[in-house]
Amino acid sequence: MNAPENFNEQTLDESTMTSFDHIIINANIATFSEQHSFGIYADNQANSIPYGQLENAAIGIKNGNIAWIGTQGQVTAYLPKYQDSQITDVDGKWITPGLIDCHTHIVYGGNRSNEFEARLQGASYQDIAAQGGGIVATVSATRAASIESLFAQSEKRLIALMKEGVTSIEIKSGYGLDLDTERKMLTVARQLGEKYDIHVSTTYLAAHALPPEYKNRADDYIEQVCEWLPILHSEGLVDAVDGFCENIAFSSDQIRRVFEVARSLDVPVKLHSEQLSDIGGSALVAEYKGLSSDHLEHLSEEDIKKMAASNTVAVILPGAFYTLRDTKLPPIEALRKHQVPMAISTDCNPGTSPLTSLLLTMNMGCTLFYLTPEEVLAGSTVYAAQALGLPNKGRIEVGYDADLALWDIARPADLAYQMGLNPIQGIMVQGQWRDTI
Numbered sequence: 001m002n003a004p005e006n007f008n009e010q011t012l013d014e015s016t017m018t019s020f021d022h023i024i025i026n027a028n029i030a031t032f033s034e035q036h037s038f039g040i041y042a043d044n045q046a047n048s049i050p051y052g053q054l055e056n057a058a059i060g061i062k063n064g065n066i067a068w069i070g071t072q073g074q075v076t077a078y079l080p081k082y083q084d085s086q087i088t089d090v091d092g093k094w095i096t097p098g099l100i101d102c103h104t105h106i107v108y109g110g111n112r113s114n115e116f117e118a119r120l121q122g123a124s125y126q127d128i129a130a131q132g133g134g135i136v137a138t139v140s141a142t143r144a145a146s147i148e149s150l151f152a153q154s155e156k157r158l159i160a161l162m163k164e165g166v167t168s169i170e171i172k173s174g175y176g177l178d179l180d181t182e183r184k185m186l187t188v189a190r191q192l193g194e195k196y197d198i199h200v201s202t203t204y205l206a207a208h209a210l211p212p213e214y215k216n217r218a219d220d221y222i223e224q225v226c227e228w229l230p231i232l233h234s235e236g237l238v239d240a241v242d243g244f245c246e247n248i249a250f251s252s253d254q255i256r257r258v259f260e261v262a263r264s265l266d267v268p269v270k271l272h273s274e275q276l277s278d279i280g281g282s283a284l285v286a287e288y289k290g291l292s293s294d295h296l297e298h299l300s301e302e303d304i305k306k307m308a309a310s311n312t313v314a315v316i317l318p319g320a321f322y323t324l325r326d327t328k329l330p331p332i333e334a335l336r337k338h339q340v341p342m343a344i345s346t347d348c349n350p351g352t353s354p355l356t357s358l359l360l361t362m363n364m365g366c367t368l369f370y371l372t373p374e375e376v377l378a379g380s381t382v383y384a385a386q387a388l389g390l391p392n393k394g395r396i397e398v399g400y401d402a403d404l405a406l407w408d409i410a411r412p413a414d415l416a417y418q419m420g421l422n423p424i425q426g427i428m429v430q431g432q433w434r435d436t437i
């Protein structure tokens with residue numbers, strides 16, 4: 001494999017090479033770094049190297065960051081200067097950036113397996129709704145849960161994701177639909193990040209559904225959503241703002257009102273768009289230079305161009321497509337054509353995607369949506385970071401956070417190919433290997 005030219009040009013003076021806190025040696029690395037010729041959306045793809053991969057490579061880590069990347073040969077002479085505990089010999093295994101699940105609803109109360117079973121016994125969605133099921137059931141259970149109970153229910157889902165190498169996650173509110181419960185959800189999200197040493201980006205999704213007490217008063221509810229946002233933001237609970245823009249949820253005009261408040265607070269936006277219909281969600285996100293537009297099965301090419309112009313990430317969610325037995329594929333080919341970066345995520349939620357495996361999600365992205373293994377892995381690393389506005393995560397590059405996943409695989413495509421086998425061997429967060437996975 002040809003290394004890109006700059007691969008050998010980093011400083012090799014002795015003081016640098018003996019200054020690392022930790023060195024990883026004998027690694028094959030999927031960098032997803034343009035500096036190492038990653039470029040699935042590059043204009044001249046002929047010059048790109050799949051996954052930005054480096055073989056027989058080494059990584060120097062200092063102060064929680066990636067301080068140096070080079071060849072095994074470059075580092076060998078300096079290894080006697082290090083203690084054994086500072087060196088990890090990975091014996092030819094693969095390292096990727098720590099995975100990033102950029103669209104989840106993992107904090108919720110109860111679950112809906114009763115509805116799953118009832119539907120398979122012949123009940124209709126209308127029957128279930130009439131009995132207080134659907135999202136209303138999750139809202140009731142989430143409102144009723146104590147903060148401790150909500151934490152305990154949600155941490156199981158977080159742990160399942162972390163066991164597959166997830167080192168950063170986005171967690172949305174949206175099952176409270178009142179100020180106190182939205183706050184409770186976002187607080188639990190923050191607490192999960194603190195307890196488990198995982199990066200958590202919180203997203204305010206009060207514009208998710210109309211709560212029963214606002215029946216036929218959607219505009220009044222949106223007014224409340226707009227009033228709660230600055231309160232929760234001032235409490236440090238909101239990293240981004242989201243909504244559900246659909247015929248069965250909120251119109252683009254209603255979402256616009258929420259986005260205006262977000263803009264006034266300088267909080268980035270994202271949106272559930274074009275999952276079931278096309279009512280202009282992605283165009284609205286692009287107008288507000290949003291981080292991401294998510295779902296997108298019904299997205300038009302015209303709006304893809306707008307997303308390309310605003311550098312908005314397309315977040316693809318095959319778990320919901322699978323659970324709903326949807327048949328309308330998202331416009332993957334047009335997204336490629338216009339070089340819109342694609343991320344992929346579990347969309348873990350109790351109704352349409354009770355999915356806590358990002359590896360299985362990658363497989364679904366390939367099998368259901370014809371994404372390539374390189375695209376789904378890029379969509380769980382570099383572009384997932386972009387979808388969350390995390391400038392120091394998602395690639396293996398000097399200056400980036402040393403969030404890494406170590407895999408016992410023959411090649412990166414194994415991660416999307418295998419179903420149900422977890423080949424994780426180690427997880428590093430901010431330069432520290434996790435003791436247990």
Ligand SMILES: [Zn+2]
Pocket residue numbers: 103104105272347349
């Ligand atoms: Zn969602």
